[in-house]
Amino acid sequence: MTKRDVLIGLLFLLFVVMTSQLVSADQAVINSQDWQDIYSAEMYQHTIGGETHYIVEESQGMDLINQYVINPKNKNILLIESKDRPVIKGYQSKLEENGFIVEKLSSARAKDTNLLLAQKILDKKDVSGFIVVDGSLGYSAVSVIPYALLSDFVVIFADKENVDKVYEIISKNKNKEVILYGHIDREVKNTLQEFNPKIINNADRYKDNIEIVKLFEEKSPKKMVYMTNGEFLEDGLFQPEFPILFVGTTNVPPQVFDYIKSSSFTTGMVIGYDLFSNALRLRKDTGLNIYLKHAQGRNGELYALNIFPLPSYKPSIKIEGVHYNAATKKLEVTFRNIGDIYTYVQTLKHDLIVGDKSVASASDEAAFFLNDKDRSTQTYDVNLNDYLKDEIKVKSDVLYGESSSQLTFLLSAENDLSVISQDDNADIDITNVVYNTRAKRFEVTISNIGTVGAFVDPQVEDVLVAGQKVTAGGEMQHINSGGNAVFNIPLELIDEDIKDNPSITVHARYGEREDGLIKSKIAILKLELTSSSSMTYIWIIVIIVILWLFFLVRKKKKEDEKNAKHKPY
Amino acid sequence: MSKRPFLVSCSLFFLLLLMFSVFSTCDDQSTIDLEINSSAINFSNLKPFENQVVTINGTITNTGNKSAQNAVVQFFDNTARINNVTLNVSCNSTAIAFLNWSAQIGPNNITLIVDPQNLIAETNETNNNATQNISLSGYSWYVGNIFTSRIVLGLTSASAIFNLSGSSANVLAVDSDSVVNFDSLQALGVRKSGGSASNDFSELDTLLGMTGFNDSIRNLWGIDGSSAKQTTTLRVGSKMISSIPIINSTNTSSFVTGILWETSNDTDGEFGSTDKENIIFVTSVNNSRAGAYGTYDYEFVVPSLLRSYVGTASTIDFYMDVR
Numbered sequence: 001m002t003k004r005d006v007l008i009g010l011l012f013l014l015f016v017v018m019t020s021q022l023v024s025a026d027q028a029v030i031n032s033q034d035w036q037d038i039y040s041a042e043m044y045q046h047t048i049g050g051e052t053h054y055i056v057e058e059s060q061g062m063d064l065i066n067q068y069v070i071n072p073k074n075k076n077i078l079l080i081e082s083k084d085r086p087v088i089k090g091y092q093s094k095l096e097e098n099g100f101i102v103e104k105l106s107s108a109r110a111k112d113t114n115l116l117l118a119q120k121i122l123d124k125k126d127v128s129g130f131i132v133v134d135g136s137l138g139y140s141a142v143s144v145i146p147y148a149l150l151s152d153f154v155v156i157f158a159d160k161e162n163v164d165k166v167y168e169i170i171s172k173n174k175n176k177e178v179i180l181y182g183h184i185d186r187e188v189k190n191t192l193q194e195f196n197p198k199i200i201n202n203a204d205r206y207k208d209n210i211e212i213v214k215l216f217e218e219k220s221p222k223k224m225v226y227m228t229n230g231e232f233l234e235d236g237l238f239q240p241e242f243p244i245l246f247v248g249t250t251n252v253p254p255q256v257f258d259y260i261k262s263s264s265f266t267t268g269m270v271i272g273y274d275l276f277s278n279a280l281r282l283r284k285d286t287g288l289n290i291y292l293k294h295a296q297g298r299n300g301e302l303y304a305l306n307i308f309p310l311p312s313y314k315p316s317i318k319i320e321g322v323h324y325n326a327a328t329k330k331l332e333v334t335f336r337n338i339g340d341i342y343t344y345v346q347t348l349k350h351d352l353i354v355g356d357k358s359v360a361s362a363s364d365e366a367a368f369f370l371n372d373k374d375r376s377t378q379t380y381d382v383n384l385n386d387y388l389k390d391e392i393k394v395k396s397d398v399l400y401g402e403s404s405s406q407l408t409f410l411l412s413a414e415n416d417l418s419v420i421s422q423d424d425n426a427d428i429d430i431t432n433v434v435y436n437t438r439a440k441r442f443e444v445t446i447s448n449i450g451t452v453g454a455f456v457d458p459q460v461e462d463v464l465v466a467g468q469k470v471t472a473g474g475e476m477q478h479i480n481s482g483g484n485a486v487f488n489i490p491l492e493l494i495d496e497d498i499k500d501n502p503s504i505t506v507h508a509r510y511g512e513r514e515d516g517l518i519k520s521k522i523a524i525l526k527l528e529l530t531s532s533s534s535m536t537y538i539w540i541i542v543i544i545v546i547l548w549l550f551f552l553v554r555k556k557k558k559e560d561e562k563n564a565k566h567k568p569y
Numbered sequence: 570m571s572k573r574p575f576l577v578s579c580s581l582f583f584l585l586l587l588m589f590s591v592f593s594t595c596d597d598q599s600t601i602d603l604e605i606n607s608s609a610i611n612f613s614n615l616k617p618f619e620n621q622v623v624t625i626n627g628t629i630t631n632t633g634n635k636s637a638q639n640a641v642v643q644f645f646d647n648t649a650r651i652n653n654v655t656l657n658v659s660c661n662s663t664a665i666a667f668l669n670w671s672a673q674i675g676p677n678n679i680t681l682i683v684d685p686q687n688l689i690a691e692t693n694e695t696n697n698n699a700t701q702n703i704s705l706s707g708y709s710w711y712v713g714n715i716f717t718s719r720i721v722l723g724l725t726s727a728s729a730i731f732n733l734s735g736s737s738a739n740v741l742a743v744d745s746d747s748v749v750n751f752d753s754l755q756a757l758g759v760r761k762s763g764g765s766a767s768n769d770f771s772e773l774d775t776l777l778g779m780t781g782f783n784d785s786i787r788n789l790w791g792i793d794g795s796s797a798k799q800t801t802t803l804r805v806g807s808k809m810i811s812s813i814p815i816i817n818s819t820n821t822s823s824f825v826t827g828i829l830w831e832t833s834n835d836t837d838g839e840f841g842s843t844d845k846e847n848i849i850f851v852t853s854v855n856n857s858r859a860g861a862y863g864t865y866d867y868e869f870v871v872p873s874l875l876r877s878y879v880g881t882a883s884t885i886d887f888y889m890d891v892r
Contacts, residue, residue: 026881027881050881051880051881071883074881222750223752224750224751224752235745235882236745236886239748241748241750242748242750266752266807267751267752267806269751269888279891280891283891283892289751289752289806289807289890290891291741291751291806291888291889291890291891292888292889292891293886293887293888294887294888294889295713295886295887296745296884296885296886296887297709297711297742297871297885297886297887298876298884298885299618299619299873302887303884
């Protein structure tokens with residue numbers, strides 16, 4: 001052995017010691033505004049048994065150091081930082097100034113960080129497999145936490161943009177189980193098909209959630225369940241001891257109620273202040289013991305839970321008007337979607353009150369679709385003719401949510417009833433529906449077959465897109481009597497979807513009054529295809545006009561020549 | 570006036586001056602004796618809170634007639650060395666060694682050792698160390714409102730209002746790293762299947778690192794290591810739990826704090842270091858009662874070191890048992 005060999009050996013040893021110090025960091029600090037960074041880091045730290053601190057707001061960054069939240073006795077820190085969206089700039093130097101030894105892991109995209117940390121887990125641990133989720137909303141990721149930690153699964157965010165990298169990482173671990181959870185991009189599903197994945201996708205996040213809770217219970221039956229709404233991260237959610245059940249925000253979905261009643265759970269541990277009323281309702285209706293995690297304590301001070309909000313489904317509706325139409329003897333309630341996303345709405349009860357007495361009530365039998373910024377008037381048969389001189393109040397309890405089976409929000413409102421008297425003679429006919437493959441939209445033709453002008457607002461219902469039912473709406477238009485109009489309803493379909501939808505259900509709401517589309521018609525029509533757009537028609541017209549002008553000029557020229565020949569000299 | 574008395578007086582004065590100069594001037598041929606005693610150790614704050622910086626000052630006396638140069642003074646908190654200070658102490662005089670120290674929970678025996686390596690030859694080498702005690706409470710007090718008021722303030726400025734009017738509740742405090750099964754709770758001092766357990770209070774002190782504290786669990790909740798001073802029965806969830814050891818949370822009887830343990834991971838029938846089961850501190854909510862710090866719905870006394878009972882997180886989680 002030469003001196004050189006010894007020197008190289010010593011250098012290698014030094015490198016190993018230094019490296020082992022870096023990777024032995026059991027405290028991680030996440031400096032990112034991207035929830036996926038926090039999620040990935042929490043999963044990584046809980047898999048390897050480390051502690052995680054994340055910065056929610058700028059002022060908190062120094063508090064973590066100054067208030068000894070980051071353990072000052074453990075100097076090794078893994079700093080996971082977003083290149084583009086850190087909460088605090090220059091946080092590494094702040095940590096180093098306070099004596100910490102920082103290993104930094106930084107990516108511009110949180111999905112890359114997720115894969116880097118997944119690889120770090122794979123380097124350290126023999127895992128059972130991968131749970132692939134879509135990261136556009138946070139629900140799926142939260143739902144799978146306990147099962148993934150219990151069963152040693154790595155959670156990976158995948159979409160059509162990073163599917164190749166995801167494929168690469170999974171293909172290097174071919175004998176592992178793959179679960180595709182919740183809504184997944186079609187490209188991801190197709191690319192990962194060769195790994196024979198288990199698919200959990202019921203087009204209903206509550207049903208998906210119940211399915212993974214059941215998987216958890218098969219492996220590790222528990223009497224207690226964590227309850228949340230999937231709309232925020234909190235450190236306590238990252239544990240393998242108890243499954244996480246979604247209970248909605250202001251209304252518990254019936255499928256969740258049914259599941260709790262059929263399960264052997266006796267205790268629910270609720271995380272999230274907004275869920276308090278749901279927690280009380282669950283206690284009352286199911287007999288569960290309910291515990292609410294509500295605060296954190298440090299040095300004799302109470303603090304709010306360190307909650308990081310997730311992108312989530314946040315609809316918002318209001319009741320815009322409540323009328324009694326004496327001419328039709330119908331209650332007309334106009335709902336407006338004031339949010340940025342579609343929603344389904346179903347009235348539990350409109351209670352009509354004179355003084356303190358309920359004189360009539362009405363409800364919806366099924367949920368109806370309400371596109372973003374759109375409004376819809378629902379009518380109900382009630383006879384209030386005996387009370388027309390009284391002041392009538394309407395107390396409404398209205399459920400709304402992402403689908404008819406996910407009505408997880410509750411609107412309670414009280415309105416004064418106004419009385420109108422107006423017949424509606426509008427009438428329409430839904431004549432055909434075409435899918436424009438170039439413009440990626442439905443084009444619905446509707447004729448006004450009534451004697452008066454009509455406002456019309458159509459939607460295509462239950463269109464199968466990647467195997468899931470989707471409803472989409474268009475813009476309201478006015479059609480004169482005897483006229484017709486084409487309504488464009490944007491929705492992206494590929495050939496596979498078009499094959500799945502040989503016929504389309506068109507549901508049009510219409511009426512004489514713009515603010516009262518009290519009539520509706522449904523037609524199931526054979527889907528026709530076109531690839532031409534209105535621009536194509538314009539070009540055709542332009543070409544025809546040019547050709548016509550060309551022939552006109554040519555004809556005139558010939559006539560001029562002819563006239564010139566016959567002109568006497 | 571005769572000149573003689575004047576001369577005698579002058580002679581005596583110069584003799585005294587000579588004697589004074591002989592005995593008071595440092596003499597390179599003389600000796601050093603550095604000395605410290607416990608009364609010479611003082612603290613800038615006698616009641617600091619945890620991690621508050623306290624200045625320790627130790628007065629070192631040199632009774633020798635030779636100056637001590639570069640005398641090292643070592644500061645210890647119990648057996649852990651805090652730091653060293655180096656100073657010069659003139660002969661027949663004193664010098665003060667200052668050191669800033671971050672106060673730690675529990676009893677702290679602050680020891681100063683002068684010239685620990687005996688680099689300075691002294692006439693007496695046995696008077697070079699002294700110890701003074703400063704003790705920090707091992708507890709934190711938490712107060713809060715649940716009935717129709719803001720419950721939490723803090724880092725994220727979140728607040729919540731829980732309208733529990735007409736209901737009742739307990740508040741439970743747990744180390745943030747503990748994942749507790751609230752279905753399986755038992756009183757500390759009671760075996761999983763009932764009946765008295767042995768040494769639960771002492772074992773909890775050991776697990777929390779509070780053995781030797783004046784305000785240890787054993788000293789506050791127990792008569793001895795096994796038996797509680799005072800107990801109560803509480804309904805937690807749907808279960809009535811009896812024999813819960815309690816103490817008043819502060820100086821009133823409006824609020825008491827009890828101790829529970831979680832039985833689900835137990836293998837030996839009782840709480841202890843074998844399984845290090847989860848520990849839960851519990852208090853019942855009392856609507857708008859006067860406590861030591863004002864009027865509120867609950868008041869808790871929780872060991873500060875509960876935060877590091879398991880894992881590394883330095884926080885305590887609070888749960889509300891809603892009924």
